[in-house]
Amino acid sequence: MATKKKRSPLRDASGWVVVAADSVVGAPEEGAGDPxxxxxxxxxxxxxxxxxxxxxxxxxxxVKAFAEDHRSWFVxxxxxxxxxxxxxxxxxxxxxxxxxxxxxxxEGKFQPANQVVTDEDFPGCSRLLRxxxxxxxxxxxxxxxxxxxxxxxxxxxQKTLDWLKRKVERTVSVLKRSDVSVGGxxxxxxxxxxxxxxxxxxxxxxxYAHGLVSxxxxxxxxxxxxxxxxxxxxxxxxxxxxxxxxxLSDKPVEAxxxxxxxxxxxxxxxxxxxxxxxxxxxxxxxxSGMRPMSAFFGPKVKQEKK
Amino acid sequence: xxxxxxxxxxTVRLDAIKDAETPRVHSLPCEIEHDGxxxxxxxxxxxxxxxxxxxxxxxxxxxxxxxxxxxxxxxTGLILQEVHKPxxxxxxxxxxxxxxxxxxxxxxxxxxxxxDDGIVMAMSWPQVANAIHAPLED
Amino acid sequence: xxxxxxxxxxxxxCRLTSPIPETCKTEDCCLGIDEAGRGxxxxxxxxxxxxxxVSRKEQLKELKVADSKTLREDQRESLFLKLDEAKxxxxxxxxxxxxxTISTSMLQRTKYNLNALSHDAAIxxxxxxxxxxxxxxxxxVDTVGPAAKYQxxxxxxxxxxxxxxxxxxxxxxxxVSAASICAxxxxxxxxxxxRTVSFYPKTKSxxxxxxxxxxxxxxxxxxxxxxxxxxxxxxxxxxxxxxxEEDGDKAAARQNNTSMLSYFSRGDSSGSNTHTHRFFTExxxxxxSSL
Numbered sequence: 001m002a003t004k005k006k007r008s009p010l011r012d013a014s015g016w017v018v019v020a021a022d023s024v025v026g027a028p029e030e031g032a033g034d035p036x037x038x039x040x041x042x043x044x045x046x047x048x049x050x051x052x053x054x055x056x057x058x059x060x061x062x063v064k065a066f067a068e069d070h071r072s073w074f075v076x077x078x079x080x081x082x083x084x085x086x087x088x089x090x091x092x093x094x095x096x097x098x099x100x101x102x103x104x105x106x107e108g109k110f111q112p113a114n115q116v117v118t119d120e121d122f123p124g125c126s127r128l129l130r131x132x133x134x135x136x137x138x139x140x141x142x143x144x145x146x147x148x149x150x151x152x153x154x155x156x157x158q159k160t161l162d163w164l165k166r167k168v169e170r171t172v173s174v175l176k177r178s179d180v181s182v183g184g185x186x187x188x189x190x191x192x193x194x195x196x197x198x199x200x201x202x203x204x205x206x207x208y209a210h211g212l213v214s215x216x217x218x219x220x221x222x223x224x225x226x227x228x229x230x231x232x233x234x235x236x237x238x239x240x241x242x243x244x245x246x247x248l249s250d251k252p253v254e255a256x257x258x259x260x261x262x263x264x265x266x267x268x269x270x271x272x273x274x275x276x277x278x279x280x281x282x283x284x285x286x287x288s289g290m291r292p293m294s295a296f297f298g299p300k301v302k303q304e305k306k
Numbered sequence: 307x308x309x310x311x312x313x314x315x316x317t318v319r320l321d322a323i324k325d326a327e328t329p330r331v332h333s334l335p336c337e338i339e340h341d342g343x344x345x346x347x348x349x350x351x352x353x354x355x356x357x358x359x360x361x362x363x364x365x366x367x368x369x370x371x372x373x374x375x376x377x378x379x380x381x382t383g384l385i386l387q388e389v390h391k392p393x394x395x396x397x398x399x400x401x402x403x404x405x406x407x408x409x410x411x412x413x414x415x416x417x418x419x420x421x422d423d424g425i426v427m428a429m430s431w432p433q434v435a436n437a438i439h440a441p442l443e444d
Numbered sequence: 445x446x447x448x449x450x451x452x453x454x455x456x457x458c459r460l461t462s463p464i465p466e467t468c469k470t471e472d473c474c475l476g477i478d479e480a481g482r483g484x485x486x487x488x489x490x491x492x493x494x495x496x497x498v499s500r501k502e503q504l505k506e507l508k509v510a511d512s513k514t515l516r517e518d519q520r521e522s523l524f525l526k527l528d529e530a531k532x533x534x535x536x537x538x539x540x541x542x543x544x545t546i547s548t549s550m551l552q553r554t555k556y557n558l559n560a561l562s563h564d565a566a567i568x569x570x571x572x573x574x575x576x577x578x579x580x581x582x583x584x585v586d587t588v589g590p591a592a593k594y595q596x597x598x599x600x601x602x603x604x605x606x607x608x609x610x611x612x613x614x615x616x617x618x619x620v621s622a623a624s625i626c627a628x629x630x631x632x633x634x635x636x637x638x639r640t641v642s643f644y645p646k647t648k649s650x651x652x653x654x655x656x657x658x659x660x661x662x663x664x665x666x667x668x669x670x671x672x673x674x675x676x677x678x679x680x681x682x683x684x685x686x687x688x689e690e691d692g693d694k695a696a697a698r699q700n701n702t703s704m705l706s707y708f709s710r711g712d713s714s715g716s717n718t719h720t721h722r723f724f725t726e727x728x729x730x731x732x733s734s735l
Contacts, residue, residue, distance in 0.1 A: 007337065007339070007682070007684055008339055008682070013341075013735070014341065014387065014388040014391070015341070015385060015386065015387050015388070015404075016385070016386040016401075016735065017331070017383070017384075017385055018383070018384040018385070018386055019377050019378070019381050019382070019383050019384075019432075020381060020382055020383075020384055021380060021381055021432070022380050022381065022382055024318075024382075024384075025320055025323055025382060025384065025403065034317050034318055034319050034320050034321075035317075035318045035320070036315045036316060036317045036318065037315060037316040037317075037318070037735060038312075038315045038316075039312035039314075039733065039734070040312075042731065045731075047733065048312050048733045049731045049732065049733060050731070050732040050733060050734060050735065052318075055320075062435065062439070063731075063732055064431065064724070064729045064730065064731060064732070065729065065730055065731075065732050066424065066425060066428040066727065066728055066729055067728055067729075067730055068424050068425070068728050069337075069686065070335060070336050070337050070684060070685060070686040071333055071334065071335065071336075071337065072333075072334045072336060072337050072338040073331065073332065073333055073334070074330070074331065074332040074334060074344070074346045074350065075329050075331050075385055075405060076327060076329025076330060076331075076346065076405065077329075077343055077344060077345065077346050077347065078341075078342060078343055078344060078346075079338050079340045079341060079342060079343075079344045079346075079658055080341060081337065081338055081339060081340060081341050082341075083333060083334070083337065085333070085425065085428070086732075087428070087431050087432065087435075087729070089431065089432050089435035089436070089439070090435070090436070090439055090440070091435075091439050092438070092439040092440070092441065095439075121311055121312055122312050123312075123313050124312070124313070124315065133441060137441065140442075163442070166442050167438060167442065170437050170442070171434070171437040171438055173437075174433065174434065174436070174437035175434070175437070178430060178433060178434065179421075179430070180430060180434065180723065208723070211721045211722075211723070212434065212438055212721055212723055213438060214721070215720070215721055215724070216438065316735060335685070335686070336683050336684060336685045336686075337683070337684040338658065338681060338682075338683050339681050339682040339683070339684075340657070340658055340681040344656075344657075344658040344659070345656060345658070345659065349656060349658075349659035350659065365659070365683075366659070366660050366676070366683050367660075368685065395734075399735070415685060415686070415687070424726075424727060424728045427726060427727045428727040428728065428729055430727070431727060431729060434723065
């Protein structure tokens, strides 16, 4: 019998199969320019993620890859080894701007947006302000002042939470109309996805939508939002008896949204994290803003071993 | 650390889109260690059979079952090809739209296609993304 | 090999064809039909046609095609290669009926006997040649059944074509010998069990010459055959399935997430977001840090 096949390492791809919103290619205004892929700071992880700016930076798009092992494409009379399918979907630029506004807000003063939205690691971030309605939308997360025709902004957490709550609520209504399965969250060996969603409660939907929106905000803000939605955090039983936390349904908690690692007391005591170079340089400017800053950029507590 | 570690961008040239081909697109349930030409229509498309919406074909002696999937409403399928390959992570790249498509066929190994298949489920992402990202009405 | 007319279905039957020589579309042609494989219980039945311009029958003789029954296996195979090389004026086509087709056909409620099956296969091949633009004037058929009635049927079916049905036609007409060589070569190579079939070097060279680097072979070539398999593994591009057996190295690599996850290492490199929402994990959707 012949030897078993070993997979050769994948060389850099030179072709991509993409499903993109029509606006990416649809009738761009004259001179608006071509779309460009750029890397920006992921507002949830703090790391680099790939995004796409539409022509003239009018819209920013998120890029996600459907990546199943053992997939390749036939495209016409060619083979493409890389079997991924990239989705390019319009993104609300405010999610990407928010960390910068929030970070500057720690200084407590009103500042112009273009002074706040800068990042030496990700110079592309300033292009976000060119997105249609991006500047207008800042008032959803910040107080606004206009002095001598210039606008100044200061982060407002309450506004932010209200904005995020509306995002969650709209996501819930879309989920309820979709065939997305939100109930019975935990996967296990015997896990079977339930076809009918009759068993999914409103809370299931709310938690699911909260989890989705949380993909675009820092972990701290995600937890604030949970409180704002009046959803109890789900703590691990050894810390607190479940009965006290919430009227637990029989359904297990979503595995992906593991809040058991924290409760609000832990959160308040959370130690300072190690900073990146960028954060250090920012810290030199104003040390008063460090705690929320580090909470956003730092690694998650459970991973912290330093 | 360089001043800007993520400063490079990759431009997608749209000027080629009017000449873009509209090829048949298939997602295969195997990894083929090849990038380049292949006689897909002669060996593959011509031998595919369809009975009651279930497509069957074989590839390298394995039986495949397939189903056609349409791009979500408001979305277009694009094949992007590299025009200029950046020599380093710092250099900008250029791609072009070489083909467009509105539907494709995905194939499973032996298993009949179903709505539980990853690629079908992934197609619900644009709808959910819209819920999360479209501007809120005041 | 021109596969544009190739239709295949392992469980039913399939057709394999050579390119149609251009001269066959403009000049009057003769066509021979023979069958192979009635004997073996397990094997498929193969119907072969071979055609060439009437004016070039003599050239066919120069290829020394003779009654294939008088040929040794290796001689037959080398003649098949010669025919395949004479593609500027010789065309051929094969209809291969799987044992399954034969048995299900014969066991139908309305009896469909082997002769009828054989006649239908022959008619299908002649029609294929006509449909492909071959200017047929003469058809020669070898038969084991009653010749006169078969000749009448074919003449009616193909008016304007002079049909000659003869027992032992393959020893009388070179074009039938050629058809016979095609059919017999492929009965050998389509037999069921690898352990009972030995591949002759010439067949192997034919297989090698017609190996497509991506697709391997047309569907009727059974990919489990060790010869085909060996050729595929050494000459074709590697293809990996999720049920491939893993060897030790690969399993180890998988555990270390090194080789097979090469795609995914290009995914979200931040690595810190271990809490990806299950909406995305269930859909195998991930962020990218670069293209």
